[in-house]
Every structure is written in C-alpha cells, then in structure tokens.
Amino acid sequence: MSHSSNHVSRSPDANGYYGDFGGNHWPERMRPALEELTGAYEELRASPEFRHELDTVRVGLQGRPTPVHHLENTSNQLGGARIYVKREDLNHTGAHKINHCVGFALLAVKMGKRKLIAETGAGQHGVALASAAARFGLECEVHIGAVDADKVNANVSLMRLLGAQVVPVAAGQSTLKEASDSAMHAYAEQHAHALYGIGSAIGPHPFPMIVRDFQSVVGQEARAQFLSITGGALPDHVVACVAGGSNALGLYSGFLDDPEVALHAVEPLGRSAEPGQHAATLTFGRPGTLHGASSVVLRRDDGGPAAVMSIASGLAYPGVGPEMAMLSKSGRLSVDTVSDEEAVATFLRVARSEGIVPALESAHALAFAIRLAAGRPPTERILVNLSGRGDKDVDFVLTRYDGNESLRG
Structure with missing residues (x-):
C-alpha cells in the first residue's frame, strides 16, 4: 500500500488513464458505483489503520x-x-491472487458491502476470493467458464467448500472472457450491496489501480x-x-x-x-x-x-x-x-x-x-x-x- 515508485505515484491520471489507455467505459448507470468505490479507496489507502489491518491479515491468513x-x-x-x-x-x-482479494474484502467491509463478486479462469482467484470472503464474513459469488470449471474441478470444489456460490458460464468459448462478462453483469445488478473483487488489473477506473496497489x-x-x-x-x-x-x-x-x-x-x-x-x-x-x-x-x-x-x-x-x-x-x-x-x-x-x-x-x-x-x-x-x-x-x-x-x- 505504500509506494516508493515514482511511476506508481504518477499513474493513473485524474481520469483513470495510463497514457492512451484506461478510463471508464462502463455504462453511465454504473458511474455512481465507480465513483463511490474511488472515493472510498482514496480515503482508505491513506489510512494507517486500514494498512495495519491489511498487513495483519497478510501475515496471519496469507503467510x-x-x-x-x-x-x-x-x-x-x-x-x-x-x-x-x-x-x-x-x-x-x-497464488498471488489473494494479495488483492484480501484487500477487496477489507475494502468491502469498510464500505458496508456484504458480498464479493468476481470471475476466475484457472480458479486460483476464485479460491482466494472465497477464502478472503470467509475470513471477513462476506457472501461470495464466483463466475467461471464451463470449460475452465471442468478443467480445474478441484478448485471449483474448494470454492464451494469455502462457502462461495459458483456460477458456471456456458457462452461463447466458456472461458475467462465470458466469465468476466457474466461477473460484471452480476455486479451491475447487485452493486448496492456488493463489491466487484476483479481478478486482474483490468476494467474501468479505479479497478486497475486498486489491483496494482494491492499487488x-x-x-x-x-x-x-x-x-x-x-x-x-x-x-x-x-x-x-x-x-x-x-x-x-x-x-x-x-x-x-x-x-x-x-x-x-x-x-x-x-x-x-x-x-x-x-x-x-x-x-x-x-x-x-x-x-x-x-x-x-x-x-x-x-x-x-x-x-x-x-x-x-x-x-x-x-x-x-x-x-x-x-x-x-x-x-x-x-x-x-x-x-x-x-x-x-x-x-x-x-x-x-x-x-x-x-x-x-x-x-x-x-x-x-x-x-x-x-x-x-x-x-x-x-x-x-x-x-x-x-x-x-x-x-x-x-x-x-x-x-x-x-x-x-
């Protein structure tokens, strides 16, 4: 959470751009949810209490x-x-995925959300998010392509064991891109009470910045x-x-x-x-x-x-x-x-x-x-x-x- 990198401190700009790339290209109806997340994160990232809580979980839960x-x-x-x-x-x-999953879980708690939603491909992010959600007493909904669900069945079982609702996605190639489509749609429908714990440094601002910072x-x-x-x-x-x-x-x-x-x-x-x-x-x-x-x-x-x-x-x-x-x-x-x-x-x-x-x-x-x-x-x-x-x-x-x-x- 603390950064010594000059690059990191300069990027993204105020509009969420990294040079020519980035921004917010989600539907206008989602703008209030993203603005709420940006404001909450900007406040919490500067909080010594938030950083201390995150570091404590990283030692005890993550190792x-x-x-x-x-x-x-x-x-x-x-x-x-x-x-x-x-x-x-x-x-x-x-895997590294739990680095930002525990961050999103703690962020959700501080924002008063009761659920985490995300996509997964190899299943590592889904298992990490389910583990973080269980640690913080949150509901969890993980979307995974049907092809990937068959391939990494052991991880699907782990997600369910940890209390997550697993949503197989049988559309298109039924892999990571389609899982992302499905998870983002679910977040659009549930953002009043849920936070999207996105699986990588992708998506509209502020998601790429948040994931990078936690990682x-x-x-x-x-x-x-x-x-x-x-x-x-x-x-x-x-x-x-x-x-x-x-x-x-x-x-x-x-x-x-x-x-x-x-x-x-x-x-x-x-x-x-x-x-x-x-x-x-x-x-x-x-x-x-x-x-x-x-x-x-x-x-x-x-x-x-x-x-x-x-x-x-x-x-x-x-x-x-x-x-x-x-x-x-x-x-x-x-x-x-x-x-x-x-x-x-x-x-x-x-x-x-x-x-x-x-x-x-x-x-x-x-x-x-x-x-x-x-x-x-x-x-x-x-x-x-x-x-x-x-x-x-x-x-x-x-x-x-x-x-x-x-x-x-």
Missing part, C-alpha cells in the same frame, strides 16, 4: 512475506545467468529481499507472465524506476501464431475497448474480441490491463511469447529439477527465463514471479501428455 529463492539446480544445468523466483505460490490458496507488496518485498541476498545488487532482468497483468505489475512495481533493470512480459503463444490459437495480446493485438477500459485487445475483423487459446486458463484472455499496455507502448518492458509445448516442458523440468510444481501460467514466465538465462553470462541475475503453484494442473498435464516420453522418468 506473507513470501521468499525469494535461487533455482540453483536449473541455473547450474544452464551454466548461464542465475535464476531466482519470488515464491508467490507459497501464499495461502496457492505491489510483491515488488516491495522482492526488491528488499533481492538486495539482501545479493549484497546490494538489483536483478538484471525481471520476468512475469501476462494476461491482465496483476502478477506482473505486482513484481514490476518494485523496479519500475530502475532503468538498468529490464522488464519482460511473457505472453501465451498457445498452439501457434495463427488467430484463435493463442492469447498473445501485446504481440498481436491492437487498440480497442474491453470490459470497461481502453487498452490493447485481440480483435476480430468486425472489431469484437477474438477467440483465444492457452493451455493456462488464467492466461486465456483477449485483452491486457491498461497499465500493461502503456508500459509496452512506452518501451519500458519487452514482450515475448512461450508456446503451450514449451510451458509444459518447463512445468515438468522445474518439478523434477527443483521440487517445485509451478502453475502452467507461471511456467510460461519460467520457460522464458530459462531461454534467456542460457544466452547470458553467469554474472547476470534473473528474477521471475512464480505466481502460483501447479496442483490444479497436475492431473490435466499427466492425462493429456501421458504418451510423452518425458513423463516416464
């Missing part, structure tokens, strides 16, 4: 701080740059930890997977003002670069509006959101958050892609080399880091956001890739 860990075996195998990971997979509920704890911790580990040296490269941008912005926030630190955004190339076979928005997208904000969007010829595909459900989204779009356009970060095949190979490699099972989403970032490290000298250091654990993906990978020789040991 923060999470460590920075050297992937020593992988680094030695490569013989190149050293790879370190920020272990967000060690958070309660298994900035990742970058603040990582910076201090890395300096301690290295005796005062910063990483040469900081890497995160990207869809909406919550885990990436969380880690980047600690290093945005350090021009000597290269920032890398890793997108899902899926099966190929052909339209509909990937979800690489910054690589192939163009300016557009999606879910209430102007940003970069994968679009069909008629202007609507394009079909997307990724083995990682949490990355299968046809847009990107407005701040991520601005950072890409400004050249502050470089954008790279990783295919499904490379992500699965990395999922297996890290599990067997390090004893860590990364989420398929995080495996994209790790795959790029491994590729980057192999071509860099051992004096360089790479920091990766290991944004989630892969328990949810194990059965899917073992079943789908059972014929792969690498699975036979």
Whole structure:
C-alpha cells in the first residue's frame, strides 16, 4: 500500500488513464458505483489503520512475506545467468491472487458491502476470493467458464467448500472472457450491496489501480529481499507472465524506476501464431475497448474480441490491463511469447529439477527465463514471479501428455 515508485505515484491520471489507455467505459448507470468505490479507496489507502489491518491479515491468513529463492539446480544445468523466483505460490490458496482479494474484502467491509463478486479462469482467484470472503464474513459469488470449471474441478470444489456460490458460464468459448462478462453483469445488478473483487488489473477506473496497489507488496518485498541476498545488487532482468497483468505489475512495481533493470512480459503463444490459437495480446493485438477500459485487445475483423487459446486458463484472455499496455507502448518492458509445448516442458523440468510444481501460467514466465538465462553470462541475475503453484494442473498435464516420453522418468 505504500509506494516508493515514482511511476506508481504518477499513474493513473485524474481520469483513470495510463497514457492512451484506461478510463471508464462502463455504462453511465454504473458511474455512481465507480465513483463511490474511488472515493472510498482514496480515503482508505491513506489510512494507517486500514494498512495495519491489511498487513495483519497478510501475515496471519496469507503467510506473507513470501521468499525469494535461487533455482540453483536449473541455473547450474544452464551454466548461464542465475535464476531466482519470488515464491508467490507459497501464499495461502496457492497464488498471488489473494494479495488483492484480501484487500477487496477489507475494502468491502469498510464500505458496508456484504458480498464479493468476481470471475476466475484457472480458479486460483476464485479460491482466494472465497477464502478472503470467509475470513471477513462476506457472501461470495464466483463466475467461471464451463470449460475452465471442468478443467480445474478441484478448485471449483474448494470454492464451494469455502462457502462461495459458483456460477458456471456456458457462452461463447466458456472461458475467462465470458466469465468476466457474466461477473460484471452480476455486479451491475447487485452493486448496492456488493463489491466487484476483479481478478486482474483490468476494467474501468479505479479497478486497475486498486489491483496494482494491492499487488505491489510483491515488488516491495522482492526488491528488499533481492538486495539482501545479493549484497546490494538489483536483478538484471525481471520476468512475469501476462494476461491482465496483476502478477506482473505486482513484481514490476518494485523496479519500475530502475532503468538498468529490464522488464519482460511473457505472453501465451498457445498452439501457434495463427488467430484463435493463442492469447498473445501485446504481440498481436491492437487498440480497442474491453470490459470497461481502453487498452490493447485481440480483435476480430468486425472489431469484437477474438477467440483465444492457452493451455493456462488464467492466461486465456483477449485483452491486457491498461497499465500493461502503456508500459509496452512506452518501451519500458519487452514482450515475448512461450508456446503451450514449451510451458509444459518447463512445468515438468522445474518439478523434477527443483521440487517445485509451478502453475502452467507461471511456467510460461519460467520457460522464458530459462531461454534467456542460457544466452547470458553467469554474472547476470534473473528474477521471475512464480505466481502460483501447479496442483490444479497436475492431473490435466499427466492425462493429456501421458504418451510423452518425458513423463516416464
């Protein structure tokens, strides 16, 4: 909640824009709800009491701080740059998502709301929101695409165990974009008593700002930890997977003002670069509006959101958050892609080399880091956001890739 970054303190502007991207493009009838949220958040973010309560929950419920860990075996195998990971997979509920979920839950309590509504793709955000809602005595309603619900059934069961109402969405591709559509409609109908605990740094102002701020704890911790580990040296490269941008912005926030630190955004190339076979928005997208904000969007010829595909459900989204779009356009970060095949190979490699099972989403970032490290000298250091654990993906990978020789040991 406290920011040392000059970039963060300057963005967004008073109208919720990050350069050319952002704003509020929701229907006029929703403006009072967004203005109420903006006012409440601006007041509470400056409150020492609010920050203390949030920090207390982060320690007790989440288990923060999470460590920075050297992937020593992988680094030695490569013989190149050293790879370190920020272990967000060690958070309660298994991913970085709980960082902003507990923030939204506490915000809802302070605003007098009694319910949280949100979407989820891989299920990690849904489980985190359900856990936060249970901790603060709130109702919880989670929308998930029917395809994703089948794929991450264990997480769906966890949401229900934690008391959430799970709403499967059978429309369009029945994945993250459709879940977001459904959740936003539900919030529009229930905003008088409910708060939208959005799943990433997307949507109309002030949602991208709020999510980034709550996630900035990742970058603040990582910076201090890395300096301690290295005796005062910063990483040469900081890497995160990207869809909406919550885990990436969380880690980047600690290093945005350090021009000597290269920032890398890793997108899902899926099966190929052909339209509909990937979800690489910054690589192939163009300016557009999606879910209430102007940003970069994968679009069909008629202007609507394009079909997307990724083995990682949490990355299968046809847009990107407005701040991520601005950072890409400004050249502050470089954008790279990783295919499904490379992500699965990395999922297996890290599990067997390090004893860590990364989420398929995080495996994209790790795959790029491994590729980057192999071509860099051992004096360089790479920091990766290991944004989630892969328990949810194990059965899917073992079943789908059972014929792969690498699975036979």
